[in-house]
Amino acid sequence: MIKINSLQFVSASVLAVAVGASAVAEDWSDVFAWRDIRSDVASQFNEAGGERTPAHFRASAALDLALFSAANAVEERYTPYFDDLPEASGDPDLAAHFAAAALLQRLYGSSADDAIEARLNAVSEGHSEAAVMAAHQIADAVVDRVMIQAGATTGEVPPYRPFTTAGRWVPTELPYFRGGLNVQPWLMEASTDLRPDGPPALDSQAWADNFNEVMTLGARDSEIRTPEQSAEARFWVSKDWEPLVMQLAERRELDMLDTARVMALMSLATSDAGLATGEAKDHFQFWRPLTAIRNADLDGRDDTEIEAGWMPLLNTPRHPEYPCAHCSYGAAVSAVLSATFTLEDGETVDVYAEDAPDLVEAIADLDAFSLRMSMSRLYGGVHYRFSNEDAEAIGRAAADLALERFGQEVESD
Numbered sequence: 001m002i003k004i005n006s007l008q009f010v011s012a013s014v015l016a017v018a019v020g021a022s023a024v025a026e027d028w029s030d031v032f033a034w035r036d037i038r039s040d041v042a043s044q045f046n047e048a049g050g051e052r053t054p055a056h057f058r059a060s061a062a063l064d065l066a067l068f069s070a071a072n073a074v075e076e077r078y079t080p081y082f083d084d085l086p087e088a089s090g091d092p093d094l095a096a097h098f099a100a101a102a103l104l105q106r107l108y109g110s111s112a113d114d115a116i117e118a119r120l121n122a123v124s125e126g127h128s129e130a131a132v133m134a135a136h137q138i139a140d141a142v143v144d145r146v147m148i149q150a151g152a153t154t155g156e157v158p159p160y161r162p163f164t165t166a167g168r169w170v171p172t173e174l175p176y177f178r179g180g181l182n183v184q185p186w187l188m189e190a191s192t193d194l195r196p197d198g199p200p201a202l203d204s205q206a207w208a209d210n211f212n213e214v215m216t217l218g219a220r221d222s223e224i225r226t227p228e229q230s231a232e233a234r235f236w237v238s239k240d241w242e243p244l245v246m247q248l249a250e251r252r253e254l255d256m257l258d259t260a261r262v263m264a265l266m267s268l269a270t271s272d273a274g275l276a277t278g279e280a281k282d283h284f285q286f287w288r289p290l291t292a293i294r295n296a297d298l299d300g301r302d303d304t305e306i307e308a309g310w311m312p313l314l315n316t317p318r319h320p321e322y323p324c325a326h327c328s329y330g331a332a333v334s335a336v337l338s339a340t341f342t343l344e345d346g347e348t349v350d351v352y353a354e355d356a357p358d359l360v361e362a363i364a365d366l367d368a369f370s371l372r373m374s375m376s377r378l379y380g381g382v383h384y385r386f387s388n389e390d391a392e393a394i395g396r397a398a399a400d401l402a403l404e405r406f407g408q409e410v411e412s413d
């Protein structure tokens with residue numbers, strides 16, 4: 001039996017196994033096995049009423065970073081995220097497994113015990129006591145640093161106050177994006193680092209052009225939006241990026257470290273892109289097309305006509321419009337994937353609709369598919385084109401920070 005209790009990771013029964021190679025194949029799938037375990041134990045933790053901290057909300061990125069950092073500390077194949085890790089030796093994959101186990105135990109306590117015990121019993125088979133102890137030591141050092149970074153905050157976010165005048169009713173449903181605006185970024189120095197210049201002035205022609213475009217193209221009863229564009233709007237509402245990496249990692253036969261690297265780059269880039277986008281939304285508080293079109297008499301223009309009953313194709317999200325969160329996430333993922341994989345001629349990767357598993361889109365361009373996600377928000381009537389474009393710039397910048405900060409291949413002497 002394997003126990004996770006402070007430094008007590010492995011029992012005598014495992015340490016007594018003969019020295020030799022691991023009996024478990026260490027490849028790309030091990031990264032996703034740990035992500036599945038994290039999802040399961042998080043559900044158990046939440047159902048049991050566990051108290052969530054900022055680190056819990058960033059647990060997926062923390063797990064990816066722990067897997068990468070532990071394996072890379074041993075192998076030293078890529079530039080590290082943490083510069084102060086102790087020297088490590090042994091088996092890089094085993095170090096990654098122990099780091100994942102330690103992280104989940106610290107986050108979820110007893111909710112993680114059974115899953116961790118089963119997994120570590122499997123991956124430790126065939127390793128010597130010395131190898132297990134070496135893996136444990138670097139894992140502990142890695143998780144110390146990951147937990148500090150994942151849980152770091154920058155102070156309280158002021159409560160949201162609905163805008164109104166004295167005595168006048170306004171909707172009281174609170175926006176849902178503000179809860180994580182006080183976390184310390186993974187890559188940026190501050191959440192304001194990637195803040196865009198802002199939406200166009202209401203007295204500009206750019207505003208009028210964008211207003212009229214979304215009014216006509218994004219309306220529920222639009223006469224110019226094609227059936228294909230309507231399908232795009234609905235298809236891209238919610239996407240899981242994990243299957244993209246899984247397909248490419250399997251085809252390229254990536255090992256555990258390379259797979260963990262891609263996932264860590266993507267997780268940290270999307271996390272910071274989301275933080276920068278949320279900060280900008282909170283800062284600019286720009287009105288959604290639904291609000292602007294139903295109140296077009298307030299912008300002082302003759303070329304933006306009011307349509308009091310206008311409705312978008314998609315439901316309007318419950319937070320400010322500018323910039324587009326979908327678009328920043330999509331651009332960050334696209335930038336990381338295009339920097340780490342090259343599709344062969346005729347090769348595609350499949351994107352699945354979460355709410356309709358039978359719907360599949362084959363993507364043949366890793367660098368450009370994020371444009372489809374951005375345009376879908378315009379077709380859906382929930383974002384202006386300028387909001388999409390500025391958000392894409394945020395996502396690409398966050399990906400650049402990730403690629404520059406860590407994960408670059410180290411040149412051998």
